[in-house]
Amino acid sequence: MADVSFIDAESYQGGGKYGNEVSFKSIVMRQMIKISDNSNVEFRGGFWEQRSIVVGNTVQTIGTYVPDSREIYSNSVLYLSNIVFPHADKELREVIIKSRELIKEALTKYSVEVDREDENIEQGKTYDRKFEEIKDRISFRAFRRAELEKLFVEISCFLKRIDYFDSESFEEGV
Numbered sequence: 001m002a003d004v005s006f007i008d009a010e011s012y013q014g015g016g017k018y019g020n021e022v023s024f025k026s027i028v029m030r031q032m033i034k035i036s037d038n039s040n041v042e043f044r045g046g047f048w049e050q051r052s053i054v055v056g057n058t059v060q061t062i063g064t065y066v067p068d069s070r071e072i073y074s075n076s077v078l079y080l081s082n083i084v085f086p087h088a089d090k091e092l093r094e095v096i097i098k099s100r101e102l103i104k105e106a107l108t109k110y111s112v113e114v115d116r117e118d119e120n121i122e123q124g125k126t127y128d129r130k131f132e133e134i135k136d137r138i139s140f141r142a143f144r145r146a147e148l149e150k151l152f153v154e155i156s157c158f159l160k161r162i163d164y165f166d167s168e169s170f171e172e173g174v
Contacts, residue, residue, distance in 0.1 A: 038073045070145040077148040092158040099151045110140035
């Protein structure tokens with residue numbers, strides 16, 4: 001039987017798609033690259049694409065979901081804001097908090113709470129919401145994407161303000 005060994009997380013040098021460096025700075029940079037890639041597409045809603053293929057003597061229809069590019073972009077920016085927040089200065093923290101509040105208000109505006117019976121205490125702490133009409137879901141996602149685009153600009157300005165990519169000012173443990 002093979003011996004199982006563990007890699008010390010502090011000394012792990014990684015590898016793969018983005019190189020060998022595994023540091024907080026490299027994680028931020030990778031996320032910036034992902035956001036850049038996710039913003040270079042047409043922003044549109046998700047949809048099911050149906051394709052017919054011939055298998056033997058029969059024709060089968062295969063459904064493939066094409067993701068909502070607005071949600072992909074929005075989630076990418078949210079992740080960046082989450083990892084930068086603990087390191088942010090007062091100005092950026094206020095912007096992040098305000099952005100989250102505006103998105104929460106928009107969700108309340110465009111959706112309705114789902115009437116349901118809670119099965120346990122944990123469920124009672126969550127709020128389920130749904131969009132009554134497609135136009136409401138579209139309006140919310142468009143608003144959310146636009147708001148997070150502004151947030152991304154603010155995060156970029158913060159990183160420039162602290163000279164993040166040209167200095168040691170944002171290193172691990174600082």
